[in-house]
Amino acid sequence: RGINAEYGVTIVTRPCSIVEANLEHTINIHMDNSGFVTGLSLFTKTEECVGKTTTASAFNVHTQVLYPVIGAAPDVNTFIQLKEAEERKKSEESKDKRSFFAKYWMYIVPAVLFFMMSMGGQ
Numbered sequence: 001r002g003i004n005a006e007y008g009v010t011i012v013t014r015p016c017s018i019v020e021a022n023l024e025h026t027i028n029i030h031m032d033n034s035g036f037v038t039g040l041s042l043f044t045k046t047e048e049c050v051g052k053t054t055t056a057s058a059f060n061v062h063t064q065v066l067y068p069v070i071g072a073a074p075d076v077n078t079f080i081q082l083k084e085a086e087e088r089k090k091s092e093e094s095k096d097k098r099s100f101f102a103k104y105w106m107y108i109v110p111a112v113l114f115f116m117m118s119m120g121g122q
Contacts, residue, residue, distance in 0.1 A: 011040040016049035024060040031067050 011027075018025050021044035030039040096103060 009037050009040050011042055013042045013044075014049060016051075017044045017046050018059075019054050020044075020046045020049060020052045022054045022060075023056040023058065024062075026062040026064065029063065029065045031065060033068060 025042055025044045028041040028043070029037060030041070032038045101108065
């Protein structure tokens with residue numbers, strides 16, 4: 001099985017597999033988006049040749065034409081918007097909205113006490 005640029009698309013199979021499947025087989029024709037044949041595949045119901053003969057007098061061929069299936073594309077814009085919103089939320093949470101005294105009371109109180117004690121009774 002393969003693609004030959006000079007002769008077109010070819011397929012190779014063992015004839016005994018078709019004979020042992022009573023001349024019944026399936027040929028898949030694989031096409032690209034522009035309608036050119038890109039490959040062929042042949043399937044039979046038998047997996048290996050064991051020397052069996054057939055009483056069938058005619059071929060029973062099933063054919064399918066298969067085009068590529070385009071899968072779902074990721075929604076990148078929504079993902080980026082979610083990440084940006086998440087970043088904004090984190091930055092808003094990290095901002096401290098307390099007043100100056102609420103933030104630094106532990107430094108202010110000892111400094112005030114130190115100054116008060118250093119002045120003594122004056």
